[in-house]
Amino acid sequence: MNNAMMDAVQAANRDSSMQAEQPLLTVDGLTKLYAPGKGCMDVNFNLYPGEVLGIVGESGSGKTTLLETLSARLQPDRGSILYHQKEGAVADIYEMTESRRRQLLRSDWGVVHQHPRDGLRMNVSAGANIGERLMAVGNRHYGDIRKVGLEWLKAVEIDENRIDDQPRTFSGGMQQRLQIARNLVTNPRLIFMDEPTGGLDVSVQARLLDLLRNLVMELQLSVIIVTHDLAVARLLADRLMVMRRGKVVEQGLTDQILDDPQHPYTQLLVSSVLTP
């Protein structure tokens, strides 16, 4: 990414965090259940600008359900999600018009899916994948779109001469990095990620995590990341939420939770990772 771009993003994010010490998201009593214990129940937390929140828990504990509900893609049964908008006003995302909600999702927010095929257009070029959001928000200059595409390929460590190749010719790690670039191109403030390193080789995972960590710091992004890999959580997350059967059983600073878990379930989770 070029420096001017980076400065602009940082300045924008710094401004909005300074003018308001308010949380970016205020989540209250959020509930979405498919059946008792299946989904997420009574979730409460605040997310502050620049913060990375990890959601951990075993398979089926409701992590994806919670993430989808949080990211305006799955209507909750109960509860509210207040979003502090760029323009300053605070609004419940499910009380916004659908149009506004979808607009947020393709500009201020980003979603990185576990499976690249869910987050990329596999049969259009990498450049078009990155450019799509720009075109969606009204950019009509091919040369500009292409230039930004090249910058973002570089930023996510993909060879610039791959710009016209389709992502199905990319490795899994490259696809994930492309997905990240595709989201970051509109300078979003908040990124949702569901197991972004799942299904990747360990060395590829490490590289992606490194990249993610740098981008998050450079761009002062707020992130909510779902993972069942506590090592990933340790590396990226400032705070953790531990889920079990749809409920948050413990939440707090990542180091505290991983080094001194209070809830028996968290203790189990942490110990099972420590004894391979």
Add this chain to the structure above:
Amino acid sequence: MSERVQGYNFAYLDEQTKRMIRRGLLKAIAIPGYQVPFGGREMPLPYGWGTGGIQLTAAVIGDDDTLKVIDQGADDTTNAVSIRRFFVKTTGVGTTEKTTEATLIQTRHRVPEVALKEGQTIVYQVPIPDPLRFIEPSETETRKMHALQEYGVMHVKLYEDIARYGHIATTYAYPVKVNGHYVMDPSPIPKFDNPKLSESPALQIFGAGREKRLYAVPPYTRVESLDFEDYPFEIQQWDEQCDICGCDNSFLDEVITDDQGGRVYVCSDTDYCHSRSEDMVSNESAGIKKTVALEQTKTPEMTCE
């Protein structure tokens, strides 16, 4: 009315169906470019023959109409002849090949070269009505995308063209934005014809038989072809001119004349070409040399100069 066969309702469709289609058309005219579903009827022709257009024509045609039917610009192709014969048999209305004399024109793949005028209606046969279908198979989703004007993907398609070919390579069914809102498939006309859709004094209606959708561009409505600032929309152009009438700015068809690869270019709009040739002949008999006529033929309703 003499030719009309007995035993069928006027224009084949029953009055109730026609009313239903006309209600759909009114809605379509009220919301330019918006795709209105309609309860399409089975027609005694296969889908590829333009049953969507035929149903629209059947719903609006009246005793006093003069019908013109073209296919790829020609009045004498099998498809055009069959559709024209169908309406002659079921309505007895008069027909014409002259664009200027028609009140109702059904077309596939072309818009006549002669500018349409107030009071005329042109019916387009449409195979795939939704321009978003190529990227999004879900109907529910495309409806939402249209309603919310989420048209970024349309430019993704054009971007891909430029990335791959260095220019926008889409030449047919080139997407347009109607009245500043809905993106619309103008049917598989060449992009050459796109500018004719905009601000046309005629009523333009579009029917897709298989997908049972109709849409409309009312008279004097803005129709813009999508493009990029640095890759603006352009129409096809030829270095050649028509071998028959000499026109150098009509849409030309390439015709192979022999096994040695010989070829000539002729206007795809046969009526247009004939009228120009006739004018040339009369000009010649008035003492004007043909070569001059080729360069300078100009009649009020013609655009070629």
